[in-house]
């Protein structure tokens with residue numbers, strides 16, 4: 431069978447059953463799909479991290495197939511999900527879209543935030559997303575969000591691979607050093623919390639950090655960053 435790089439969300443998801451929604455966004459460890467209980471912990475952490483309220487309109491950047499996005503529909507008044515994978519957006523539209531309030535669009539996140547009408551968006555989520563962008567694109571995305579999306583009160587960068595804990599994932603230091611800064615590698619780009627704090631501050635955001643309990647899925651070497659103005 432053809433090998434796809436772990437960062438491939440264009441062709442790889444097409445090799446899985448259409449209803450393998452967690453496999454398609456690689457929420458798997460050694461082939462095990464994330465459990466429903468773990469999904470619930472993640473969903474609650476996003477709601478709490480963003481302080482989602484009924485009148486919020488959420489922009490979900492790099493939303494994948496919308497499986498996580500859909501769990502947030504009941505906690506806000508509207509959602510726009512954006513992803514670069516045409517196939518995953520096709521699945522999101524087919525399974526989860528409920529226009530006009532809950533919609534999914536095929537686009538690059540930087541292109542989207544630069545060109546789109548900010549409208550009524552009040553919160554932004556990018557879950558397991560920034561690691562697949564170049565650091566330059568992360569910077570552009572955060573800058574443009576700060577300047578153009580004036581109603582946005584908070585941004586959550588979720589499930590960020592923690593550079594200070596990379597040894598918990600990489601058994602081989604040479605492989606670690608070769609991969610931690612590569613958006614096309616296994617896990618994408620790893621960031622320490624202090625790097626995210628500096629990057630966020632450069633773009634006009636103050637960062638705070640939270641972690642899920644260590645037993646939850648891949649939380650041992652990940653954290654969430656909550657950015658506020």
Ligand SMILES: C[S@@+](CC[C@H](N)C(=O)[O-])C[C@H]1O[C@@H](n2cnc3c(N)ncnc32)[C@H](O)[C@@H]1O
Nearest residue numbers: 439455492493494513514515538539557558562
């Ligand atoms: C691990 S998946 C996360 C999906 C979803 N946020 C979730 O947590 O279930 C990473 C997603 O990032 C998307 N992605 C990578 N680069 C992107 C870009 N430049 N613009 C938009 N989406 C991008 C991929 O297509 C993929 O769907």
